[in-house]
Amino acid sequence: MGATAAAAAAEYTEESPYRFRIARRDPMRVDGVVFASRELLRDAERSLQQVVNVATLPGIVGASYAMPDIHWGYGFPIGGVAATDVEAGGVVSPGGVGFDISCGVRLLAADLDRRGLAPELGAVMDGLGEVIPRGAGPGGVWQVRGPAELEKIMAGGSRYAVEQGHGDERDLRRCEDGGAVAGADPEQVSGRARERGLGQVGSLGSGNHFLEVQQVAEVYDDAVARAFGLAAGQVCVMIHCGSRGLGHQICSDHVRAMDRAMARYGITVPDRQLACAPVDFPEGRAYLGAMAAAANYGRANRQLLAEAARRIFRRETGARLSLVYDVSHNLAKTEEHPVDGERRRLCVHRKGATRAFPPGHPELPEELRDAGQPVLIPGTMGTSSHVLTGVPGGAAFHSTCHGAGRVMSRHQAARAIGGRELRARLESDGVAVRSASWRGLAEETPEAYKDVTEVVAASEGAGLCRRVARLIPLGVVKG
DNA sequence: ATGTAC
16 A cells, blocks of 8 residues: 555655745656755655655645655655645645644643642643543543534634634634634535534643643743743643544545545545545535635644643642644645745645744734744644744745654554653653553653754754744643 | 544
């Protein structure tokens, strides 16, 4: 399965530090451009074939890009960014978004520092351990009353959650798209996807998803950190999760529909996992409508988990949590960007890549206009997470990395360490752990991942973003 | 990532 690896490993040249180019050759329509250090690139060479494959998509403009955390994915590499020109027959591909549609990160800052939290950390972690649903399968902080309410969640995202009393208007200003993506079309969401989503609203899921209590360990840019609401020593809560079974089912359903449609439209791709359809054709519109519904479900999910964390912090410490930002790293969006000196309407796929708007961007709320968009990079359990900001002239349609990639399979990781042993190690390092399963915990051991700090350094070196702060965990809630 | 396969 996977890519047709007929060609040898793609040849690339180092164009400038942290920037490598794969020259176009048939059937590529554009070059490939990979942002990485030499070391990170060496680990990812196999995935360059996927960068090449993406470069063949109808309507692609600029280049087929990859971020420093590139690794093998379904069709597109994870860490891939590709934009297609909608008016020129550009396509949308579910593989360019991924199975976990709108997976992303939300960061909240407490009016409390680590010394203030220390005596209550155990109680806070116990509280979070009780109220944060996690692990595979059903369970969520919201009992959705029925199909009609699920439709409202799919249409309204975080905005709907706030309208129902779960958060305030300020939260929405600090969410990408104001908390809800326009154009959600619940009619394009199958019965099966709805069934899977009904019982999971407000849940973490499993794998690398988590809720962490963190502290700001290092600030690299005081002024920007202050604008984001962050200061050294401050306690934060980071939530990393997506659209659970609903997004997964939507991806499956629409990959199948597009696979069938491609033959009718005469579109050929080098890998069936790149199934796609023109944005303005029925299958393209249907996917984008369903994808937006899943995106909103994912944002409501994070809004509700944040509210649950707020209640626990309020009860155990009296502290309030204010939203720094909420941003997705698995999404396709319609955005305007210059192409050959002309502004064009593009479908920008970001899969394991984060939008990073620069200072002054009109879509940023007033209070972030001078600082740029907060970019939230979740680290591996027990290590650092990072806060970045967008920079002027950012390449790849203003995109940057999203996190650390795996270097060990789940199986390898579980063989390398037991869950109980790992928990003991983390606790002795000062990280409180509340996990759902020992096996799941072991699979997420830090040794199984690349160092996210290297990824962030390469992203900054490539001119994609700038570092603002580094966060370290005090406690982790895991699926 | 995912009721870790239809």
